Amino acid sequence: MSGIKVFISHQKQDSEKAIWVQNYLKTNHGIECYLDVIDLDFEKGEEIADYVRKELDKCSHFLVVMSSATKNSWWVPWEIGVATEKDYPLASYGDNVALPEFLMKWPYLRSSFDLKKYAEAIKETKVSSGFSLEDNISESVTASSGSSTKQFYRTLRSKLGQ
Numbered sequence: 001m002s003g004i005k006v007f008i009s010h011q012k013q014d015s016e017k018a019i020w021v022q023n024y025l026k027t028n029h030g031i032e033c034y035l036d037v038i039d040l041d042f043e044k045g046e047e048i049a050d051y052v053r054k055e056l057d058k059c060s061h062f063l064v065v066m067s068s069a070t071k072n073s074w075w076v077p078w079e080i081g082v083a084t085e086k087d088y089p090l091a092s093y094g095d096n097v098a099l100p101e102f103l104m105k106w107p108y109l110r111s112s113f114d115l116k117k118y119a120e121a122i123k124e125t126k127v128s129s130g131f132s133l134e135d136n137i138s139e140s141v142t143a144s145s146g147s148s149t150k151q152f153y154r155t156l157r158s159k160l161g162q
Contacts, residue, residue, distance in 0.1 A: 004126055005032045007056050007088075009080065010065035011073040018065045021093060024112060029119035034059055049078070056082055061122060061152075064103070066094030089125070089152040091118060107156045114160060121156035 006025060010018035018035055025031040034055050052075075056062075062083035070076050080103075083090055092099060093109040109118055125148055156162075 004061065004122055005034060005059040006061045006063050006122075007059035007079075007083070008033050008035045008063050008065060009076050009083075010035075011067065011069045011076055013069040014065050014067045017067070021063070021065055021115065024115055025119060028116070029123070031119055031122060048075075052079060053082060056086070056088075059088070060126075062088040062090045063109075063118070064090070064092040066092050066097045066099060066103070066108075068097065070094075070097075071100075087149050089122075089149045091156065093118075107153060107160055107162055109160070117159040118156060121152060121159055125152040125155050 008018050008022055022033040022035045025033055036052065036055065056079070062080075064070075064076060064080060080090070091107045091109060092103050093115065095110060099108055107118075109115055
């Protein structure tokens, strides 16, 4: 689907689940995703941070794949912080993971049925909010994100019963 790209944040141990989410969104809903599966070397932290920021700037939405391993990640909370700072529509996905309180602020998905609702909410709010990634992605997302992000949350929470 043109103009929409989901940044999937995950801990390395959850790469298989993150790849499944990426494939599900692409195959079933035509939604492009960015999924970083490179082996991060903490000695190159500044370079990795710059790289991740550039990739995030190419995306319109942010999805965190959660598991019990996520709490041991340095990068996932950092990526959440960057996405929050940019006011990206954020959600988390995890089967039966007890989320930390700060992540309960955003919609959470627990199943493929919830992922379907997530994809529907993205498509619905894209039409009404006018997400555009054609020219300058970060500027267009920032310019439209205030009201469109809130609309995305309202739409998704309604679909999820949250």
